[in-house]
Amino acid sequence: MENYILKDENAVYYDCGYSCDNEIFLKVGDETYFFTDARYSQDAKENIKEAYVVETRSLLKSVREVLRKKRVKKLVYDPKDFTVAQFEELKKSGVYLIPKPMFSWKKRAIKSDEEIELIKKSAQINKKAFDKFASFLDREGRNRSEKFLQFNSKIILSDFGERDLSFEPIFAINENAAKPHAHPTPKVLKNGDLILFDAGVKYKRYCSDRTRTSLISDGLTFEYKQSFNNSNIQKAYDLVLKAHDEAIKRARSGMRAREIDKIARDVIEKGGFGEFFVHSTGHGVGLDIHEMPFISSKSETIIEDNMVFTIEPGIYIPGEFGIRIEDMVVMRGGRAEII
Template sequence: MRLDKLEKIRENSNLKNIVIMGDSNLFYFTGYRGMGTLLYCDRVPYLVVPALERNRAEKTKGLEVRSYFPVRIAEDLIEGGMFEAIETLCKGISESEVGLDVRSLSAELYNSIRDKWKIKDISSEISSIRSIKDEEELDKIRKAHEITAKAMNRALEEFTKGGVTELNISGLIDFTMKEMGAEEYAFPSIVAFGENSAEPHHIPSLRRLKASDNAVVDIGARFEGYCFDSTRTFLPKFSYEELRKVYEAVLEAQLEAIDLVRDGVEASEVDKMARSRIQRAGYERFFIHSTGHGVGIDVHEAPLVSMKSKDILKENMVITVEPGIYIKDRVGVRIEDTIIVKKGKPEVLETLYKFI
């Protein structure tokens, strides 16, 4: 558990009470994954869950688990819903500001809470703390990397057989990741052949691989709650000139951007480096997304590696560097690695040697 980090937020924000909602934040601070809310009431932590989650929640050590149900069917249940349970456990919660990660709330939930409590948004504080990983987190991300690498290599083996569909490959990747110990994929696996590769978020189809096709594979495993993210573009044996030119521009942009990654560098400078190389190749208008993002419990989290990012890279942040070029109905190329920021040379978690 990381309640010590929550206590620092409470002290620095001059708060009496904090309520943690959202699956990712709840897991980060408690290690519990399931429906529930962490109530940090005047330095006393409660894990508040619906009755059907109680048996599982009680396996979480170091927290008092309290559960609720619409009617009082047992003495140890709080009658009502989540709000009634919180207000029963933390009397007077509405009398002072309550710390909340507003970004983790749906609009409906936010509006409900706003009518009940005085909210102090602690989104930035939580995002900042989560962006720097401890060694336990890094080890889980490295394990997710190992699993993803095996799935990526399995995909490459299948391409040599020819005639496979995008769905064939994506299904094989998902099976391989689970076979190797992943809980699930970090996001739905993307496999795109030929003209489909010009769609960054293409949904795999029955499109068959042709001898002249390139293939973009964007995948990531989730291991013990932590994500990984990697993309490779596979080229046909005999690449046509435009495809080769696009590939080389993206690869060089990625390598130059990675060389810039280290503690103290502005994230926007990494984006600028990648974008400038693609601009020199004449493809600037086809680079239509940010250069990267943070990775952790969520596959997209702080910091943001974009042209307008205000984030500064810090040691043990985990980010992606993934420039891409997408020319509609013709070709797309993306190359992505997940990287651990260090004071000097970054730790690059490659899934497959880049020069394919």
């Protein structure tokens, strides 16, 4: 049985149902330990599943004591979890440390039915928040800055602080939307502008992720069907939507992730915008907003049922406009279903 150590909050939560910002989780044989300080120990004892809670002022020192007591010889760790100083401290235990990058992501890549239901709930809440934000933009968005509108999107998405967000929302107008991860500017929204909105919320810690590109006009919506005044924008938008639809329609369990990326990329390349599709087609979503599988041109991951990931092709013309359409899908019965 593999011994391992975790420090990432979501990785720890997945294993024991609780995490905080100062913790270490250790699995040794059949036993599991949760190390934390006095600020969190009581909360941990009330919420944790099947782990010894060890209250300590020095997490790594206490971990070393357990490793020595249990005579652990080998221990798996994720190099992303620990600083060099923490790694050197851990080495003092004398245990042989085995690096396994992303090993928690790998075991979380195939979601349980319960996890899928939580993700679906998160996506449903997110969609309703998108609709509320569209109504807000239609009523009050004109002559307001990206900064103001992005800030208000957070209020609406979080329901005035009731929910956590999956990430900092992206709200971008016209040429700023050509930056896939645009930061809001003082630019003011006008009728006829293109907007790109990318946002997500959490439900019981599980993330959602969605992007829509729309035209600012009376009766603004985030529906797929959009009609732009600029023919080049319309052509690009229609290509992105086609790439999105084709990738979802043709994705199959048993494919390599890069094959799904190629389906979307081929549509955009054949339409003449290949050089402007500058990121991967998608990424896994769960406790982390970006996790396995990664739907990229280099990914050899075999897609399996119960994997959840995004499909989000895009076209970005520097200095002019950007378009992205994103939905989350779950693989069920060998095919992709939009969540």
